[in-house]
Amino acid sequence: MYNFRNDYSEGCHPEVLAALAGVNSESVIGYGADDYCKTCADLIKDLCKAPQASVEFMVGGTQTNFVAIASFLRPWESVICAHTGHVNGHEAGAVEATGHKLMQAQVAGDGKLTPAHILPLVEGGRDEHVTKPRLVYISNATETGAVYTKTELTALSKCCRDNGLLLFLDGARLGCAMASAVNDLTLADIAALTDAFYIGGTKNGAMMGEALVILDPALQGNFFRMKKQHGAVLAKGWLLGVQFQALLRDGLYFKIAGHAVEMAQYLQGGLKNLGVPMMVDSPTNQIFPIVPDKLLPQLSKLCSYEIWSKADEDHTIIRFVTSFATPKESVEGLLAELKKMG
Known part of the structure; x- marks a missing residue:
């Protein structure tokens, strides 16, 4: 058949498996405080041309989405997303369970958000009796496989910054978005235009893992504590750093x-x-x-x-x-x- x-039906790419096997006999400090994670975080910051960034290794996409959103937002703040967005349709209310409402915009079949979708929700959130939109969630590629262009992401970024909104990009399938013939974004472009995004490994060759890149220094403080509180810290954290090194070091x-x-x-x-x-x-x-x-x-x-x-x-x-x-x-x-x- x-x-x-x-x-993500197969375990991982052979080169990733070889990298994991290569460190299998080592005794390594846990919880992501190891040299593999540090070296890989530095590599990602170099690729993104973002020395100010913080890189946090997570296990899966849903975990990354809800922990990041829970960390970035205050209790009365909400998320703007496409009605087809992964956080809305495939995560069993994980974001809502942390206390943050999802403000759904009805989008076209490509699943993309535009400023025209966002602005009415911002306006509606000015009333103090409702939640205040604070973060815009998008994914690249979208749930239906579409890819944001640099022009589209730039317009979204400007809209968010003009309206006091954070822009968070779910990159579970970022590899395939960037490998698409219609893509014109680099990692450095994405880093410059978002407040946080992640590089998905689970759906592109890793056994498991996502690399969350937090660009805004104001969002970085105490993030480890938030990860720990939500059960998102892998004790054998070096296994994530090793995998992303194998994937990113030479363009694999x-x-x-x-x-x-x-x-x-x-x-x-x-x-x-x-x-x-x-x-x-x-x-x-x-x-x-x-x-x-x-x-x-x-x-x-x-x-x-x-x-x-x-x-x-x-x-x-x-x-x-x-x-x-x-x-x-x-x-x-x-x-x-x-x-x-x-």
Whole structure:
């Protein structure tokens, strides 16, 4: 069976596994206070051209999102996000559980926020009887695989700074966003335009892990205590630093993300050639074919995938996701089988 369910089904990239094996016999100080994490944090700050930044290694995306938001906001402050945003639709109320309301903006199919989405919510929050919007949450890539351009992120950044808002970028799939053909952002650009963002490892070659980059010094104080309070400090913290060193030191992170994007685009193009329509035209490693319901039982025997939503009474939107480990043969094999099915 071909695997297109997600980009974290495999353990980790072989070079990451080799790096972990290489330190397996060492006795290392815990809780991220080790030389591996320090060296990797310095590497990330250099890549971001942000010497003032603080780098915090976390285990997973949901953990990173809710701990960062809980740390950055006061109790009466709220978050502006797209209604399709991961914090809203896939995290079981993790942010709300820390006491922060999500102010949802209804966005288009690409999942992107714009200043036009943000400003009405800011205006509505001026009343002292409601929560005050303080942070704008976006993800790159979005939940539907779209990528923010430098012009779009610059406009969002200006809007946030003009209105006293923090801009926080969820980078769980940042590798594939930056490997996309439509991307024109660098890590340094993202660091200059946001107050905090993270480099996702779980969905791009790491066994687990996200590297949170906090750019605004005012947000850095006591962050370790907040991590500890929320159960987000890994005792064997050096394992995160080792993995991100292996991914980022020589550009492996972007190389393997490029492979995932290439495989998804090959699959998307092949499906279009077979007459299969898409919910959106995704430039990253997630694609969203619209298939007849009657085809689903046969498709489920061929490959793993996610049901996304109903398209109409007789059609369903599904999601295919590729990863660093997706072989070209799987894409070709699936397309060949679908062609036989007509």
